[in-house]
Amino acid sequence: MDNSGNRLAEDAKARVIATPAVWLEGEAIRQLEEVAQDDDCASAVGMPDLHPGPGIPIGAAFGFTQTIRPRLVGSDAGCGALVVGLGKVKLSSSLERRVRAEFARPPFAEENLDALCCSAWKHGPAALDDSGVSEFLGALIGPDGLCESGDLPSSVYGSALGTIGGGNHFAEIGRVTDVVDKGAATELGLGKGSLVALCHSGSRGLGKALADTWGHTALKDDAAADYLADLAGAVRFARANRVLLAGRLLRALGVARPKKIVCAFDCVHNHVTRENNLWVHRKGCAPAHNGQMAAVLGSRGTPSWIVRGLGNPDGLSSVAHGAGRKMMRSEAREKIRARYRRKQLTKSRLGGMVICDDTKLLYEEHPDAYKDIEPVIDSLVQAKLAERIVSIEPLITVKK
DNA sequence: ATGTAC
Numbered sequence: 114m115d116n117s118g119n120r121l122a123e124d125a126k127a128r129v130i131a132t133p134a135v136w137l138e139g140e141a142i143r144q145l146e147e148v149a150q151d152d153d154c155a156s157a158v159g160m161p162d163l164h165p166g167p168g169i170p171i172g173a174a175f176g177f178t179q180t181i182r183p184r185l186v187g188s189d190a191g192c193g194a195l196v197v198g199l200g201k202v203k204l205s206s207s208l209e210r211r212v213r214a215e216f217a218r219p220p221f222a223e224e225n226l227d228a229l230c231c232s233a234w235k236h237g238p239a240a241l242d243d244s245g246v247s248e249f250l251g252a253l254i255g256p257d258g259l260c261e262s263g264d265l266p267s268s269v270y271g272s273a274l275g276t277i278g279g280g281n282h283f284a285e286i287g288r289v290t291d292v293v294d295k296g297a298a299t300e301l302g303l304g305k306g307s308l309v310a311l312c313h314s315g316s317r318g319l320g321k322a323l324a325d326t327w328g329h330t331a332l333k334d335d336a337a338a339d340y341l342a343d344l345a346g347a348v349r350f351a352r353a354n355r356v357l358l359a360g361r362l363l364r365a366l367g368v369a370r371p372k373k374i375v376c377a378f379d380c381v382h383n384h385v386t387r388e389n390n391l392w393v394h395r396k397g398c399a400p401a402h403n404g405q406m407a408a409v410l411g412s413r414g415t416p417s418w419i420v421r422g423l424g425n426p427d428g429l430s431s432v433a434h435g436a437g438r439k440m441m442r443s444e445a446r447e448k449i450r451a452r453y454r455r456k457q458l459t460k461s462r463l464g465g466m467v468i469c470d471d472t473k474l475l476y477e478e479h480p481d482a483y484k485d486i487e488p489v490i491d492s493l494v495q496a497k498l499a500e501r502i503v504s505i506e507p508l509i510t511v512k513k
Numbered sequence: 514a515t516g517t518a519c
């Protein structure tokens with residue numbers, strides 16, 4: 114028995130992780146059930162941030178027995194959230210100016226990008242010395258480098274590295290506010306009041322190219338292996354992008370040394386991996402294996418939560434990736450425009466500020482367009498998918 | 514969510 118109440122038709126394969134306090138759009142549940150009806154689908158789990166997407170819902174994990182479905186990974190393969198704990202950092206009074214300046218200029222020198230984007234990366238991260246995050250990059254990206262040799266046209270996508278991207282993506286400096294699991298928080302260096310860099314970004318044009326190439330296919334054998342190799346490149350690209358964004362935040366904070374980093378973990382939201390004899394596709398959904406840390410992203414008006422996964426098979430070892438939208442973008446543009454003056458849009462209910470020149474995006478991404486995160490986290494905890502560690506409230510959020 | 518074209 115799941116806790117979805119009576120929202121789902123009799124369908125043993127689809128379930129929703131949501132207490133009655135979580136509002137869910139009917140169209141999202143319809144899309145979830147539609148995927149679950151596929152003969153090869155063993156289970157489809159909607160997370161409490163489930164919302165309608167392009168034919169398939171966002172905020173769900175799908176377990177397939179035999180085949181890989183690139184469509185269920187979507188056009189932003191590798192998109193995810195990076196959390197970097199910085200411990201106690203003294204904030205400069207000119208922080209806002211410094212963050213603005215950092216994100217107003219190109220992120221890295223051309224020659225460094227080239228070094229990053231080609232197979233030369235495999236020989237070491239030394240080319241990135243200018244940011245002071247090279248060791249950090251090397252540690253997070255791993256020895257395989259950014260991409261398979263020759264599979265990434267750096268001239269096309271390289272300039273996207275270290276930039277935020279659009280939509281719900283952001284780079285943020287936040288502060289730990291509520292500490293629920295003090296032991297875990299201390300162990301991670303995420304004590305109350307400590308600073309965190311939080312980066313939500315994806316694989317940009319590379320992920321789109323991948324989606325266009327693989328389309329709505331059902332993959333097995335050699336084709337599946339080819340797709341997985343492409344996907345691995347997109348995941349490394351997206352992860353590198355997040356690391357570079359974190360590097361820029363560190364630069365603005367005046368924290369240029371990797372040893373100041375007390376913890377770092379990266380959650381991939383759009384991915385497919387083989388787990389327990391299933392191809393587990395996560396679409397807007399973070400892995401939460403037993404002991405694995407995940408960030409469930411808030412909305413500036415509501416905090417983000419760091420949770421520890423419990424590896425619950427009923428939830429396909431996953432958790433929600435965020436609070437989830439409450440309004441469609443078009444609806445948000447109209448309603449928020451009527452509700453607030455332009456000047457009110459850059460300061461959030463929690464006191465944080467957003468740096469964003471795009472008024473339309475400020476409407477679409479306003480906290481009012483998102484659900485409260487509290488029932489979302491509560492649903493994950495009640496269903497025993499994860500446990501709360503700490504909450505993080507935004508101080509400065511950069512969006513493009 | 515994206516890069517490009519309109």
